[in-house]
Amino acid sequence: MVVGERLRGLRGFSRLPREEAQKAGGRPSRGGRQPRGLGTRGEKEKQLSGRISDYDFELPRELVASRPLPERSASRMLVVDRTAGKLEHCMFRDLPRFIAPEDLLVLNDSRVIPARLLADEGRIELLLFSRLGPARWRAFARPGKRTRPGDSFRVAGTIARIESVEESDGTRIVQFEAEPDLEALGHMPIPPYLGREDDEEDRTRYQTVFARRNGSVAAPTAGLHFTREILAALPHAFVTLHVGPGTFLPVRAEQLDEHRMHEEEYEVSTETAQRINEARRVIAVGTTSLRVLESLPPGAVSACGGRTDLFIRPGFAFRHAGALMTNFHLPKSTLFVLVCAFAGAGLMREAYAEAIREKYRFFSYGDCMLIV
Template identity: 55%
Template sequence: MLVVHRESGEIEHRSFRELPGYLRADDLLVLNNTRVVPARFFSNDGSREVLRLEPISPLRWRCMVKPGKKFKIGHMVQIGESNGTVREILENGERIIEWDSLVDENVHGHLALPHYMGRDDQPADRERYQTVFAQSAGAIAAPTAGLHFTPQMLSTLPHAFVTLHVGVGTFQPVKVEKLSEHQMHSEVYEVGVETSKRISNAKRVIAVGTTSMRTLETVARDHGKVVPASGSTDIFIYPGFQFRVVGALLTNFHLPKSTLMMLVSAFAGRDLIMKAYTEAIRERYRFYSYGDCMLIV
């Protein structure tokens, strides 16, 4: 665990088991309890791929597809015994597909592992690519900062949960010159009554992962403070953003040119983050989903 001190610029090399030593009285860890679902499907003949972004209803999905030329309006795709028909093509290239029967995701679904892992999913990933506190099913990707926690450690720390169903936006690089023009994918979130109460009583909120941070800052932006709320967010946090809730962040190491890299740069300052990443590379920290973590205080 790399520890980055925003005020002093100090950087420490620690172990994750030392995290409790960095918590103050009345701190609160906020974690994302979303559960990854098998949302990637292949046609029976293997020639087409469907990534379910959102089940509008059990038989009507918003999807990304490959290859696009085989998913024109009226085209059909068969997965198992289910036949899907392309009903709409959205401006961003996503499709609305309607099914004539329920698709069995336990039989035909695959986890959409990050592309940088360089492999297809395996049966063991159904549990390995989950946090130990995963509960609310709906994510395409895991909130990977939470993967570091064991039930034993979590039981000793003050914590609360939010839900944000992580979508494909977490993998999308920023390609525009003006950051304000980058379009984030919308993701569904929920903050419960108990969590909002605990946050209001905490002296410092420590977001576990960028998804927890995005959830909390969305609610505070829309309501002035963290209150019980649910909805969808496409918030894009980049340098210049005014943080209202989060006082510290535990996060993994991210891909360059990603929205996540810009979020941590907004929180700690770009120069300090570049310095921290340079040290992490020199000290051979592991990056990405199953990698090491960074605590920004």
């Protein structure tokens, strides 16, 4: 948890007070008090149970990066060697020295849509996440008392009417009189933990330079570090996974096997499938790319598409990804559980403790790690 206060997801669209992002810049690894909840070096092989509470840790509030760095590629990168059990402090610009010509980076080319709509001077809020038909969307909404079935209001240059409410998760089915102009009137759905409203900078920086297929309500953040020049110099291919609203939602079940992920749409092209099959090592750039890869059947990969609700947790047998590049994730989140499954719970706890001691920048606009 953040000291004194839990970082929450979209629940209630809550936001923390604004914090300034820390400047990048490293120093040699040093000792120090172990951050609470992350154990000690001697616990490296400790296996966590199937309880979400075992994936909690405290994070100083000032380590949450509320703004991107001036340069995309200026982020720090913590390299985690699973075989040697070692950590190395690098910069993202060092990535090419870890990539062999026969390797393949797999990136998610989904584009974030400005799907957050504000009505009645911000007192009503919609987050559109699934288009059901002409001018008809599935959405999260607040407040509940203003967005009941039959309620209507003006938003984004048109009239929205709430058709129904899903009992299972509270999502709304919204019918608009005309298709809302999201690009002109929508807001970027930046994460609530940034503690601020979106602005013009987020239009470009909360978007990868290679985004090309509309559909996400959150950025595949590991890809935010890449410039066109760095990407062009590395072997790479694209998959598509449209990030859904589940990425914002907290895990409410204590037992991991009781948690259900929201389904998300994905696609793998013929060209990408062929390049995956030819690669010596596949490096997933981001947890979304990893979930696409591991949703595929074992063996040779073929072009395909569909929907996945894959929840990767310790004990999962990885079939396709040999390495993972990812940002630093929230405590008690499915993404922190995922990286613990990929790297080993003990080693990942050690890596996060080191990142906190060395004041890495956390979450969407923060630094990254490369797990090899």
